[in-house]
Amino acid sequence: AMPAQFVFAADSHTNTAGAIGAFAQGMGATDIAAMLRLGRTWLVVPQPFKVEIRGSPPPAVTGKDVALHLLSVFKAEGLNGYSADVYVERPRDFPMDYRATVANMSTELGADALIFVPDEETKAYLEKARGAVYAIDFKPSGKYADEYAVELGMLEPLVAAPHSVDNIKSIAEVEGVEVDQVFIGSCTNGRLSDVEAAARILKRGKAKARCIAVPASHTVFRQALEAGYIDVLTKAGCVVTYGTCGPCIGGHFGVLGPGEVAVSTSNRNFLGRMGANDSKVYLANAYTAAAAALEGRVTDPRKYL
Known part of the structure; x- marks a missing residue:
């Protein structure tokens, strides 16, 4: 284009x-x-x-x-x-x-x-x-x-709470919500700056929630690999996959189970979007998603920067 x-x-x-x-x-x-x-x-x-x-x-x-x-x-x-x-x-x-x-x-x-x-x-x-x-x-x-x-x-880091993209909350309003899985990727936020943001947070320790990182393209993957971001993510316990819609559409590489809660950098959090009909998805930027992975709950990422 x-x-x-x-x-x-x-x-x-x-x-x-x-x-x-x-x-x-x-x-x-x-x-x-x-x-x-x-x-x-x-x-x-x-x-x-x-x-x-x-x-x-x-x-x-x-x-x-x-x-x-x-x-x-x-x-x-x-x-x-x-x-x-x-x-x-x-x-x-x-x-x-x-x-x-x-x-x-x-x-x-x-x-x-x-x-x-x-x-x-x-x-x-x-x-x-x-x-x-x-x-x-x-x-x-x-x-x-x-x-x-x-x-x-x-502006401050914002979150779209379940089950609508316009159910917008501040971090303070949802802080403490326990998280089972974090997805960093998709056509919305799978670019190099997103992988870098996640690495800046996750270099501080092991993830307490399942963490799936999906660079949006092979080019982004190679750039992130050369910059050392992939090494940081894998050491923190994240699974890094090839570019795919995957978890965003509830297709594979992270389909949510019954009652599970996810923080995702994708663009939609409709009921059942990423898996089970009673699962919940919070949409956020890569900093917020990575901080949620690190602590196993929604938290303000600014304290790690």
Whole structure:
């Protein structure tokens, strides 16, 4: 994907490509098949929505907390019919990994798309990934139907409690909840910065809860291995697997049993999502997830940083 491209795929979290400035949207198999056959598709033009991300994130606050904050404000499906343009005030303080997480969870917000307006961070990312120099020239057109500003300095690590992505709680509200399993991975938070965040916490000791770490790609796995993060995680007792949806969809590598509780860095915590119908899933960032693994209960990760 590239800035200003239209990207469509048969995956509900295709919109992750909005992180680099693409209009990306998941579609059903029938629509995708028709697109492959005809080379075109149709869309209802969404209402334009403006989001500003201001300031710098405090310790243990990541793109996941921005996504959860937006869900606390707009609720699940609250941006249905909108395409959000996201402007980052301090591009270097909100890197591509964070942007990918926010774009990814725009599905849960119901947005038709969420597009990070290309900036110097986008340019640097593309030049490193593609080995070519790119000119970024974005000129917004028209007026926005609505606007919202996220003040990063006001955020803290957040959690989506069972069984809804917009059941947002502060760490203090859920601290002490006992945890059976922690999942660090998925298309939401399986990137290098997430593995690094987990390693920063888990270098302090052995995990008291089952811990499953799933780097999102072989490239991320290799980078984490070379940086020493995989060694830290395995010494803490975590199981590290190849890239897969796995536990997120209750498929394998960590299906929850009856009554079990998990902290997951994934994007959905619906009833029965990760296993048994009476299991519970708390969504959080990688710092919070790793701290939960370390203590065997939900806890504030900031004390370990």
